């Protein structure tokens with residue numbers, strides 16, 4: 001197990017995020033702390049999606065014949081589908097799939113829903129669990145067989161320009177979401193051999209985990225008219241003709257939480273952005289025999305005040321050594337800790353510890369500006385976590401001029417390699433074969449570069465990395 005892998009498993013357990021002892025491989029239990037982080041992250045995403053999407057909820061089971069209708073799609077998923085074959089003791093005459101994703105559940109219904117051009121565009125999303133019988137090594141939150149928090153959006157448009165615009169819009173939405181969590185990313189177009197089964201093309205978000213491997217944390221697919229033809233989703237144009245719709249879909253999973261934990265964490269444990277921290281502020285009273293009650297009363301009042309202002313705050317008045325409490329809250333990643341003892345109250349001061357820097361500081365306790373001061377510090381923490389993560393990400397993207405150089409960088413430093421590529425599939429496969437890692441995708445157009453492998457004029461800047 002790599003050092004990061006070990007850290008990751010330990011922190012999931014110690015911080016009570018996920019219990020991995022459930023007796024089915026790749027299926028885990030969200031514990032209360034993890035559930036809260038998940039809930040807050042979901043809330044942020046819902047707020048963004050609700051602006052112009054409608055939330056729906058489709059059944060978990062998909063009839064075999066619907067799943068099988070779109071040939072390319074089913075081919076891509078055939079080895080990953082779990083099947084329900086019996087109702088009690090009775091064999092079902094039609095097998096039912098546990099959704100690996102919901103295109104084939106939703107699109108037969110879309111065919112009934114879409115009537116006229118005036119209905120379009122339509123934008124839906126749902127948050128559900130999906131099941132994939134993953135054959136690669138499973139890892140909690142990263143590669144699971146039950147994706148517990150699959151956030152999938154599906155949109156329907158009257159023409160291809162609108163669908164393309166929606167792809168851009170979805171990229172904006174996810175960028176905005178990851179920015180709020182301080183997760184750095186690059187967006188590339190996946191090579192054709194790695195696109196979503198049934199898509200015209202796939203845009204993907206990749207981040208970098210501390211072990212130097214990239215993690216695909218979100219994807220946006222332009223489906224063109226492929227599924228519309230298969231499921232006969234048509235609309236009547238203003239001229240009274242019937243045309244197939246254009247579709248997009250995009251999704252995120254539990255990996256969002258994995259990257260949040262992995263990227264911001266450090267040897268002391270979790271370090272959570274305030275936006276998703278179960279507690280944003282924890283107050284630890286520093287008690288001595290004399291005056292203990294006064295300190296507790298003061299802290300209780302302080303807690304009420306902070307809570308009233310809408311922050312998630314906890315007063316830790318357990319009868320434990322302060323050091324033990326500090327250790328625990330640091331491990332759990334609470335962004336801001338306030339320590340308050342009798343002398344502080346007397347001097348109108350408080351000691352604060354920022355989890356992102358682990359710096360302790362004494363600041364003035366000013367009644368009138370208290371909430372403002374705390375909000376400012378929380379904001380600084382958010383920005384600092386984000387900047388640190390982005391700096392590290394960018395420092396780990398390295399250009400390579402030759403395959404040999406790419407191979408050496410991957411061996412010594414890992415991370416992401418940028419290189420010039422002609423875009424040809426066989427050339428791409430040869431590059432992957434040589435460096436033994438995958439082409440993540442292609443980025444901006446290349447103006448005057450030469451392909452790292454064949455020397456022909458390069459079409460794009462592309463990226464290589466060892467991936468999860």
Ligand code: PR8
Nearest residue numbers: 101142143144152216217218219249250251252253
């Ligand atoms: C779609 N249909 O399904 P996608 N464990 C954790 N996360 C995963 C796993 C897994 N086993 N497999 C995929 N992901 C489209 C879009 C509806 C929504 C995550 O797309 O198959 C990856 O981050 O690309 C992936 O980008 C995302 O789910 C969407 O899955």
